[in-house]
Amino acid sequence: MALWDVIKGFQNSAGPDVNPDLDTERKTASFSVERLTNILDGGAENTQIRRKVNAVLQSDPEFSRENQYFQSQNERYEGAVRRAVYLSKKMDEMGWAIDGPENKYCYRALGDDLAFVVHGVFMKCILGLGTDEQIAKWVPLAEKHYIVGSYAQTELGHGSFLRGLETMAIFDVTTQEFILNTPKISAMKWWSGDLGRTATHAVVFAQLYIKGKCYGIHPFIVQIRSLQDHSPAPGVTVGDIGPKMNFAQADNGYLMLENVRIPKENMLSRFSQVLSDGQYIRQGTEKINYLTMVVFRVHIIQTEVLPNLMKACTIAIRYSVVRRQSELKSGGPESKILDYQTQQQKLLPQVATAYAFHFLCDYLQEVFDRGYAETKEGKFDLLPELHALTSGIKAFTTDYSSAAVEVCRRACGGHGYSLLSGLPSLYTALVASCTYEGENTVLLLQTARFLVKCLGIVKAGQPLPSSVAYLSSISSGKCGAQEKRDFLNPDVYTEAYKQRAFRMVENAAIKLQSLIQSGTPQHEAWNLCSVQLVLAAMAHSHYIVVQNFVNALEKIETEFNIQKVLKHLCDLFALHGIVSSMGDFLQIGHLSEKQSDRVIESYLDLLDLIRPDAVPLVDAFDFSDANLNSAIGCYDGHAYERLFEWAKKSPTNNQDNQTFEKYLKPLFQNALSKL
Amino acid sequence: MALWDVIKGFQNSAGPDVNPDLDTERKTASFSVERLTNILDGGAENTQIRRKVNAVLQSDPEFSRENQYFQSQNERYEGAVRRAVYLSKKMDEMGWAIDGPENKYCYRALGDDLAFVVHGVFMKCILGLGTDEQIAKWVPLAEKHYIVGSYAQTELGHGSFLRGLETMAIFDVTTQEFILNTPKISAMKWWSGDLGRTATHAVVFAQLYIKGKCYGIHPFIVQIRSLQDHSPAPGVTVGDIGPKMNFAQADNGYLMLENVRIPKENMLSRFSQVLSDGQYIRQGTEKINYLTMVVFRVHIIQTEVLPNLMKACTIAIRYSVVRRQSELKSGGPESKILDYQTQQQKLLPQVATAYAFHFLCDYLQEVFDRGYAETKEGKFDLLPELHALTSGIKAFTTDYSSAAVEVCRRACGGHGYSLLSGLPSLYTALVASCTYEGENTVLLLQTARFLVKCLGIVKAGQPLPSSVAYLSSISSGKCGAQEKRDFLNPDVYTEAYKQRAFRMVENAAIKLQSLIQSGTPQHEAWNLCSVQLVLAAMAHSHYIVVQNFVNALEKIETEFNIQKVLKHLCDLFALHGIVSSMGDFLQIGHLSEKQSDRVIESYLDLLDLIRPDAVPLVDAFDFSDANLNSAIGCYDGHAYERLFEWAKKSPTNNQDNQTFEKYLKPLFQNALSKL
Numbered sequence A, B: 001m002a003l004w005d006v007i008k009g010f011q012n013s014a015g016p017d018v019n020p021d022l023d024t025e026r027k028t029a030s031f032s033v034e035r036l037t038n039i040l041d042g043g044a045e046n047t048q049i050r051r052k053v054n055a056v057l058q059s060d061p062e063f064s065r066e067n068q069y070f071q072s073q074n075e076r077y078e079g080a081v082r083r084a085v086y087l088s089k090k091m092d093e094m095g096w097a098i099d100g101p102e103n104k105y106c107y108r109a110l111g112d113d114l115a116f117v118v119h120g121v122f123m124k125c126i127l128g129l130g131t132d133e134q135i136a137k138w139v140p141l142a143e144k145h146y147i148v149g150s151y152a153q154t155e156l157g158h159g160s161f162l163r164g165l166e167t168m169a170i171f172d173v174t175t176q177e178f179i180l181n182t183p184k185i186s187a188m189k190w191w192s193g194d195l196g197r198t199a200t201h202a203v204v205f206a207q208l209y210i211k212g213k214c215y216g217i218h219p220f221i222v223q224i225r226s227l228q229d230h231s232p233a234p235g236v237t238v239g240d241i242g243p244k245m246n247f248a249q250a251d252n253g254y255l256m257l258e259n260v261r262i263p264k265e266n267m268l269s270r271f272s273q274v275l276s277d278g279q280y281i282r283q284g285t286e287k288i289n290y291l292t293m294v295v296f297r298v299h300i301i302q303t304e305v306l307p308n309l310m311k312a313c314t315i316a317i318r319y320s321v322v323r324r325q326s327e328l329k330s331g332g333p334e335s336k337i338l339d340y341q342t343q344q345q346k347l348l349p350q351v352a353t354a355y356a357f358h359f360l361c362d363y364l365q366e367v368f369d370r371g372y373a374e375t376k377e378g379k380f381d382l383l384p385e386l387h388a389l390t391s392g393i394k395a396f397t398t399d400y401s402s403a404a405v406e407v408c409r410r411a412c413g414g415h416g417y418s419l420l421s422g423l424p425s426l427y428t429a430l431v432a433s434c435t436y437e438g439e440n441t442v443l444l445l446q447t448a449r450f451l452v453k454c455l456g457i458v459k460a461g462q463p464l465p466s467s468v469a470y471l472s473s474i475s476s477g478k479c480g481a482q483e484k485r486d487f488l489n490p491d492v493y494t495e496a497y498k499q500r501a502f503r504m505v506e507n508a509a510i511k512l513q514s515l516i517q518s519g520t521p522q523h524e525a526w527n528l529c530s531v532q533l534v535l536a537a538m539a540h541s542h543y544i545v546v547q548n549f550v551n552a553l554e555k556i557e558t559e560f561n562i563q564k565v566l567k568h569l570c571d572l573f574a575l576h577g578i579v580s581s582m583g584d585f586l587q588i589g590h591l592s593e594k595q596s597d598r599v600i601e602s603y604l605d606l607l608d609l610i611r612p613d614a615v616p617l618v619d620a621f622d623f624s625d626a627n628l629n630s631a632i633g634c635y636d637g638h639a640y641e642r643l644f645e646w647a648k649k650s651p652t653n654n655q656d657n658q659t660f661e662k663y664l665k666p667l668f669q670n671a672l673s674k675l
Helices: A003-010 A020-027 A033-041 A044-058 A073-094 A101-113 A117-129 A132-143 A288-322 A341-376 A383-411 A413-417 A423-434 A440-459 A466-472 A484-488 A490-517 A522-554 A560-580 A582-587 A593-619 A639-648 A659-672 B003-010 B020-027 B033-041 B044-058 B073-094 B101-113 B117-129 B132-143 B288-322 B341-376 B382-411 B413-417 B423-434 B440-459 B466-472 B484-488 B490-517 B522-554 B560-580 B582-587 B593-619 B639-648 B659-672
Strands: A149-152 A168-172 A177-181 A189-192 A201-210 A213-223 A236-240 A253-257 A260-263 A272-274 A280-282 A324-327 A334-336 B149-152 B168-172 B177-181 B189-192 B201-210 B213-223 B236-240 B253-257 B260-263 B272-274 B280-282 B324-327 B334-336
Touching (some): A020 A288, A020 A593, A033 A560, A033 A593, A044 A073, A044 A101, A073 A101, A101 A288, A117 A201, A117 A213, A149 A189, A189 A201, A213 A260, A236 B639, A288 A383, A288 A593, A341 A383, A341 A522, A341 A560, A341 A593, A341 B522, A383 A413, A383 A423, A383 A522, A440 A490, A440 A522, A466 A490, A466 A522, A484 A560, A484 A593, A490 A560, A490 A582, A522 A560, A522 B593, A582 B593, A593 B522, A659 B073, B020 B288, B020 B593, B033 B560, B033 B593, B044 B073, B101 B288, B117 B132, B117 B213, B149 B189, B177 B201, B177 B213, B201 B253, B213 B260, B288 B341, B288 B382, B288 B423, B288 B593, B341 B560, B382 B413, B382 B440, B440 B466, B440 B490, B440 B522, B466 B522, B484 B490, B484 B593, B490 B522, B490 B560
Parallel strands (some): A149 A201, A168 A201
Antiparallel strands (some): A168 A177, A177 A260, A189 A253, A236 A253, A324 A334, B189 B253, B201 B213, B324 B334
């Protein structure tokens, strides 16, 4: 079979066997689904590459995800390692480079079933924090998986607050070694990915001590297990932290170190160095580390948050047009559940959110690229803004998307509760992102700190960075819209979001200042304002997302039909946000009671307007059935048949169990004579 | 060991080994924890019985829950059957009657680890819908587990809308049998508990056909499996529906029937009967069925929703005082995370909710008892109100509690994501209750229909039932409170909730009427108002809960200290609800912008006020460590030690796996010469 046939075979296309209830939805699309897919992919060429990668992987039985929902944690782990090793070979075979476009599409197709994810972080960490010699020594080995590394930062008792980490690395001048120790149980490394059962090495973050003086947190490469027989290295206690809400495939681990000695060369020394006599030298600037955090956050949104949200929307929307229940007209046929306003109100705002976040990713990538370019020229001015922006956006998008996926799941009723629907695992995976790479509340407070600082800059008459520039040009005022259609004007709603964000930041800052002026110690005052500061940072991020969606639409002017439907989604995203936080907009006096009623009317009208395009809009995400791995979200709409087929394969039906013989038979025998 | 010693051994008591960070929290309680526990139990005698049951069960290794989080679906199922069978014996042994007080405490201790839960529904169904002869024949067998029954109502393609069910039961006059069939795949019974691998019988709901005429849905007892060898009965296809988000212990099943013949006597015939000649007779009133639904809903809130919510609060609050992170004072020690306002704002409203729902259960029980008494006297007037009330309350409490538990889980950061914390399973179990026994949106629309009807009754000058009487006596008006302390007046906030509920019902009703008057067909008009109707029903339910909490406090006047702290919680619950839906209160003009600011201030002040009693308040729920089954929520506060101990037991650390030998060793060997 030629590759082209393979691709066609795995592409979504309406065959004769499509459920008519789904088929009719596709016939009335107001726009070209393929063109929208191309836009989402950033060009038709990318769509082609993505489909080719998908086809190659899906035609290879090694990558089958068929039994994923039936597997134990051990089976998931073994499968993930097997597939990761095999994928390396496959990529070599296909000529796909690690930094080529195919790589990200491989991850899109198989991401939640691959090991060595944190191993990638290990490599990036060496590349970012290591000297040229260290990079030359370790990275080639890591690239080929001759070693597997973990990233051991978080401790059992310490998370986001790095200064609190307790692991110690004491420099021993006599042997030119560092001696690493876990002084107490709360100092155990915990959660590190690829560590529990795989890693041979780890970058361990520890407090550096030289001659009794602490120099703060530094990164050290530590060998964890023997390369020969995989037994723990001397002084090392290592293992898996056990079952989690998801990520069964990942061996998150714990690590305890007892007088583990590593050579001096194993401290990653790009930014600080320990000389043989114990002299400590700081060199260069660590500001660039901000960029690492920024790139991780952007990466999370692009590769974890957005695809999961899009998948959930696809599954829920498709299911909602093949599921029929109750009557819209008395005595009529049962109606598609998506024809109920309540169901539209659950799902369509989530589809709008998926599109909003897609365009947000484009923006973040641009912003990051700009920051990266400047940093390479030695300019670090953009970094604090970038850090604040991506902290808030990471928190906003992960929070919002987790909630969105759970709405999608629950909107599928009982079947959304079955793992076979694919929805529970999307939620349980996505919601983890609210916690990892910076807990959301902590991140929002960092954004808030930046925003409060910006108000001070405005007061001092200085200019603000672009993403927060609006804070200096607010014309406090009431919304002028009258009719419900006025609220479909992007100028009207972006202004509302802008006013809200500004006023919430301002109010928190005023409260903060007044507390401090009345004698409350700074830290305490901050704490007493923190709930409001978090909300202000969310409101700011919300504004950024809405404004960016509006901006993005301007760029696709040439695609009239697509622009039109996306404009509806943009309106829906914006008005849904206003309706959901109506109190904020009323409280600052920007909207009147009457206007708030018009917003709700306008919002409900949009549901009706978007409803006919619901299926085409999620089809455009172009996930194959194998990508979705959902019995109820498949392209052909045969939800019930697939649920039944998949259920029959469950080990609960096929593994012999002794329950009847052992416990039930003795009881049931008593009824034999009576029935 | 005497029983008393056993009990003491399993009771929560501060030993010398309690984490000092938790211990100090208990020393400053403003009230007697034991007295509050007694109140929650409905008297000190109940506390004693509950503790005795707990002690007996926990001292029996058969009931150990130690490895629950490590088990496969098959292991969970086998364990649940084993324990359910063993529990029956144990109860006999202890002299605990099925309808005695101990039974519910057994369920509280072991509920999520027992089989035969739906078997209980099967029995109740026969008791409610069967004739005296049918009851006499089947119930004694079921009580002793000589047969195990399932309840087969929901179909693959049909849920809440009973009329849509497709399973058929055709009466064959010649053989005096019913012939049952599953006409197509969407008609398969699906989700039925205890059916997948256990049940010998089921009550199957099917459309009754006599001589070609359909008489609607009726219940039939069908034998599913052989009592002798457990093989499916002729014409029966039965199996397990596979993995779910939780409830691995339950064998939810599917069922397909092909010309399955059952004797005429197997139609449950209390309310309708088929005579030998095919004549159909309806007898008595089925209105009493409402009562069955009502009792189930009250039962769900009491036994599923409330305990899970209380457990989540207990775990999260205890963890939040032993977890320390970051600094509240620069350079000071790391602070307990519960000392952060953001953490208080996450958790304390959930504790308040748990108390609100506890007192709500008392109220629902009273209301139900009254309804039951009246119904026994042949009066059915209360039933529509009871149905509307419990529909809304079921939706409100399950929605609210699911969100609350997830807030608790996420507030525990990374450790809340570990199954060992106990929190993920509380969420995944609780959230199912939003879907089962009536999907929440469907239920809220039923409540809304009743509320709209009530407005019509008011217009007609007729009196309203008590729970909705407020709809007839609304004095539209603005809130008169000025200072922030005014908002701690229950009259002020109950009035606000009342106004909000009334106005939301009224607005939806006005919109509905105007649509109908302008020619929109009734069903369509209803659909176009449904989003607002759902919100109105939620607002009504919210008012009921707040008002009831206020009423409940009046009854514990003699316990001054307890009343005081519960008053704070009641205020917090009420103000948290206002702050979270501020838009509603502003939109109707009940609160002004200025007042809304005061509400927020008052709300934030409450956090500070309640914080010192946080631990005592959750200790009062009196869950033992075994009940909680949480590594981070234990009474002694040794979260980290327990996480480590439990992780070491994980099969990921103890089951041999070939991953290293098969996939990693060949790669690692390449590094041997280089490192």
